[in-house]
Amino acid sequence: MKYNSVFDIIGPVMVGPSSSHTAGAARIGKAARNLFGKQPTWAKIYLYESFAKTYKGHGTDFALAGGLLGLETDDPEISKSLDTAKEKGLEIEFIEDSASADHPNTARLVIGDDSEQLELVGISIGGGKVEITELNGFALRLSGNHPAILIMHSDRFGAIASVTKILAKHEINIGHMEVNRKDVGKEALMVIEVDQNVEDTILKELESADHIIQISKIVS
Amino acid sequence: MFRTVAELVEIAEKENILISEVMIRQEMDVQEKSRDDVFAEMEKNLQVMERAIDDALKGVESVTGLTGGDAVRIQTYMKEKTPLSGHLLLDAVSKAMGTNEVNAAMGIICATPTAGSAGCVPGTLFAVKNQLNPTREQMIRYLFTAGAFGFVVANNAFISGAAGGCQAEVGSAGAMASAAIVEMAGGTPQQSAEAFAITLKNMLGLVCDPVAGLVEVPCVKRNAAGSSLAIVSADMALAGVTSKIPCDEVIGAMYRIGKQMPSSLRETGEGGLADTPTGRLLKEKIFGISV
Numbered sequence: 044m045k046y047n048s049v050f051d052i053i054g055p056v057m058v059g060p061s062s063s064h065t066a067g068a069a070r071i072g073k074a075a076r077n078l079f080g081k082q083p084t085w086a087k088i089y090l091y092e093s094f095a096k097t098y099k100g101h102g103t104d105f106a107l108a109g110g111l112l113g114l115e116t117d118d119p120e121i122s123k124s125l126d127t128a129k130e131k132g133l134e135i136e137f138i139e140d141s142a143s144a145d146h147p148n149t150a151r152l153v154i155g156d157d158s159e160q161l162e163l164v165g166i167s168i169g170g171g172k173v174e175i176t177e178l179n180g181f182a183l184r185l186s187g188n189h190p191a192i193l194i195m196h197s198d199r200f201g202a203i204a205s206v207t208k209i210l211a212k213h214e215i216n217i218g219h220m221e222v223n224r225k226d227v228g229k230e231a232l233m234v235i236e237v238d239q240n241v242e243d244t245i246l247k248e249l250e251s252a253d254h255i256i257q258i259s260k261i262v263s
Numbered sequence: 264m265f266r267t268v269a270e271l272v273e274i275a276e277k278e279n280i281l282i283s284e285v286m287i288r289q290e291m292d293v294q295e296k297s298r299d300d301v302f303a304e305m306e307k308n309l310q311v312m313e314r315a316i317d318d319a320l321k322g323v324e325s326v327t328g329l330t331g332g333d334a335v336r337i338q339t340y341m342k343e344k345t346p347l348s349g350h351l352l353l354d355a356v357s358k359a360m361g362t363n364e365v366n367a368a369m370g371i372i373c374a375t376p377t378a379g380s381a382g383c384v385p386g387t388l389f390a391v392k393n394q395l396n397p398t399r400e401q402m403i404r405y406l407f408t409a410g411a412f413g414f415v416v417a418n419n420a421f422i423s424g425a426a427g428g429c430q431a432e433v434g435s436a437g438a439m440a441s442a443a444i445v446e447m448a449g450g451t452p453q454q455s456a457e458a459f460a461i462t463l464k465n466m467l468g469l470v471c472d473p474v475a476g477l478v479e480v481p482c483v484k485r486n487a488a489g490s491s492l493a494i495v496s497a498d499m500a501l502a503g504v505t506s507k508i509p510c511d512e513v514i515g516a517m518y519r520i521g522k523q524m525p526s527s528l529r530e531t532g533e534g535g536l537a538d539t540p541t542g543r544l545l546k547e548k549i550f551g552i553s554v
Contacts, residue, residue, distance in 0.1 A: 044264065044418045049290050050304060052376045052413035052422075052439075053384075053406045056311045059366030060478035062378040063423045064530075093425040096531040097476030099550065102369070122369050147425040147529060169423030169431075170376045238295075 046172065048188075055171045057116040063148050064094065064101030067167025069121060072110020074175055074185075075152045075163045077261045078193065083154035083161075085134045086111055091144035091151075094167075104137055107150065111135070116171060145176075181223045181232040185261070189218055190240045194233040194249065195257040198224045202254040206233060209252060213245050230256065264289060268415050268456050268510040275452035282442070282452050283404035286411035305403045311373040312362070312385035319361025323368045327549050330479040331368060334361030351390050352491050359386025359490035363483040375406075376413045376422040379429075379478045380436035382486030384409045387440040387493050395447055408446045409439035412459050419511070420518035424471030424530040427521025429485060434466030434517060437489030437496075444497035458500035460510040462492050467513075468520055470528035472535025475546035481536055 046052065057066040076082065088107055090098050098104050102122065109124035111133060120127065128135055140151075148167040153160060164177035175185040178193065185191055196202045203222065210217065216238045224231035241260055250258050265271040265285065274285050290301050320338060324331030337357035340346065346353040359382030366372045366381055375384040388405050397405070413422065416435045421427040441458035445451075450458075466489070474480040506513065527534035536542050 044266070046414060046417040047264075047293055049286050049407060049410035049414060050308075052417060053305065053308055053410040054373055054375075056308060056371060056373050057378060059369050059372055059378050059381075062374040062376075062381075063425060065378065066374065092526065093530045096533065097473070100473070100476035100532065101478065117371055119371070147526065147531075148423070167423075169421055169426060170417065171374050171378075 045168065051170060051172050055116050057171060058119060058121050061101040062171040063167040063169050064097065064103045065106045066116040066171035067148065067173045068094075068103045068106035068150065069110040069114065069116050070171065070173045071150055071152070071165030071167065071175070072107040073113060073115075074110070074165060074173070074261060075154055075161065076111050076113055078163065078178065078259055079154055079161045080259055081156070082113070082131065082133060083111060084132055084156040086152060086154040087136050087138065089138045089140045089151040091140050091142065091149040092147040094148050094150055095139040095141070098137065107152070108133070108135055111154065178232065180225070183221060183223060183232065183234050185234060185236070189236045189238065191234060191236045191261045192241055192246070192249070193259050193261070194235070194255060196231055196233060197254040197256065198228050198231040199254045202231070203233065205252040205254070206235070206249055209245065209248050210235070210237070215239065215241060215245070264293065266415070266418065268412065268459065268514070271411055271415065272452045272456050281404065281408070282411050282446055282455055283407035286407040286414070302403055305406050308373045309403055309406060311371060313389070315362050315365045315370060315372045316358050316385060316389055318370060319358070319365050323364050323370065325364070325367040325479055326369070327477065327479065329367070329474070329477065329545065330483045331364045333483070334358065334364055348491070351394055352494055354393070355387045355390035355490045355494055356487040357386075358389050359383055359486040360483050362386055363486045367477070367479045367483060375409065376417065376435055376439070377424070377432050379424060379482045380432040380486065380489065382483075383433065383436035383440045383489040383493060384443065386486065386490040387444055391444055391447060391494070397447055401447060405443045405447050408455065409443040412442045412455075413439045416514055420514050421521060426529065427517065428524045428529055429469040429471045430463075430466045430517055431521055432471065433485045433489040434463050434469055436486075437466060437493045438462040440490060440493035441496040441500070444493060445500050448497065448501055450497075450501050454500040456510045457505050458496045460506035460508065460513045461496040461499055461504070463513050463517060464506065464508065465492055465496075467517055470524065470535050471530040472528055472537045473530065473532055474537050474542040475549050476532030476537070477549070480545070
């Protein structure tokens, strides 16, 4: 089921004017920032279909910027985010892409700083609910409703078991999990949605597990 | 978990509980939260709705100047004249439009189910309230009942204009409000379903064609249509009128119609009212570009 809570329908509390184009956009921006783990210094944001055609009127641009700055959907500061981003040294470029997309409200965010970058595709499916459908070239489906751990690892046997063993030891329940790889034996991405926030000490433990390359987490 | 309106009504009838209670129990179960927590969370949403209406009745205006002030205009008219459509109905219209005027002015609202359609549920609630004198708990239940129906639509069809046109937004919102009014007025779960079906049937095919892509024209006034239709359908259902096409099939029809809608009529600001001479002129004025 795409929606599993009554508060997806009655909610979110948000700054207007559009749940999919403003609140949803802010949540996509925030997911990107959380995955990047810090404030980026630059962002290239590609907008598709309805996002591309109406982003100025709906405030999709300032909402995405607000999300990248870490703001919530109901933060009144969100409408000033384009100015705030400039003040905080975040350069944002919006690109209207005429290519078609699987979903009418699609944004591709490429963000980074001097040392690293991250590419993410988010869709806003209605009523402020979003899904992350692509991360650094890996297809995935992440609702952003729950805390999640994203684990870049080598595509070897035992990699998944080493991670789930640690989570089980700490009594962390997995709500949803998927694994994607670029090619046999190459880099792979494990996405694990969990019910509660995962402590940094557990992340450290996961990092030192077999075949693990990099770990990041999303706090819901 | 219920997936359809038929299942939702069946659970309510079998256990002899309200629709709102089915939704509350599911929420407690799925989110592993206590009844108090679930109620407290909804109470917060109710407060946001109340504040938005208060702000609207003081008068707001959007940045573009396209919308604002109509909620106040209607309230003034109601005080000075005897409205033809009746006090309660026009009060709902004013409060629904007011909520969306606040939304267009980038104020804080609660999406029900979306921001563009955020007026229908609270607008009707705060109008019906004056006649039915509900307790605070019943007002919170109103939102759970509306949410239960919206939950079915969101999972079986869509609730965004970009995906399914305005029928998916204001159509769903008005229909959700109808179902909630019926429960508050003492109707049965099945009557809520009938009211929902009647409203949604009359919203089928409604396109999303916002002028300049803004959630203003015609969105604010479409909430007037959604909220008034919600009250009329609720009365019809309470009178014993039923929908020949069952509720879930109406939702299915809404989904198929949305799938057939061209993208120019799904929140791209390209077709319909957006593509009228005045619609284009307004866009040019607002964004300073020729279209």
